[in-house]
Amino acid sequence: xxxxxxxxxxxxxxxxxxxxxxxxxxxxxxxxxxxxxxxxxxxxxxxxxxxxxxxxxxxxxxxxxxxxxxxxxxxxxxxxxxxxxxxxxxxxxxxxxxxxxxxxx
Numbered sequence: 001x002x003x004x005x006x007x008x009x010x011x012x013x014x015x016x017x018x019x020x021x022x023x024x025x026x027x028x029x030x031x032x033x034x035x036x037x038x039x040x041x042x043x044x045x046x047x048x049x050x051x052x053x054x055x056x057x058x059x060x061x062x063x064x065x066x067x068x069x070x071x072x073x074x075x076x077x078x079x080x081x082x083x084x085x086x087x088x089x090x091x092x093x094x095x096x097x098x099x100x101x102x103x104x105x
Contacts, residue, residue: 031088034098042100049095053105066105073103 019026023038041047053069055062075092078084093103 029085031090035088035091039099049100050102050104051093051099053103055105069103069105 017028019028020030020033021040022033022036023040023042025037027033027037055065057065072090073093076090078089079087081087091098093099093101095102
């Protein structure tokens with residue numbers, strides 16, 4: 001039985017990356033697309049410009065989450081690496097950049 005499984009062949013096919021739609025065009029990378037082209041629904045008249053988070057937890061955990069959310073608001077510096085596309089920076093969650101929203105907690 002083991003020998004039969006060993007002899008089986010598997011066909012592998014690499015699929016091309018789909019283009020994702022953003023506010024001002026298409027891109028294959030979600031992070032780059034949001035940074036460079038903005039979110040898809042940016043021009044939607046019913047779009048909310050605030051993201052209100054309700055947080056439940058213990059004091060220490062909430063404090064840590066608040067610190068992390070502030071980093072998200074102000075942006076995250078890219079990590080130095082040979083794999084630049086893997087460790088990109090993040091411009092932050094502001095009304096004038098990226099998600100074009102205000103992050104409230």
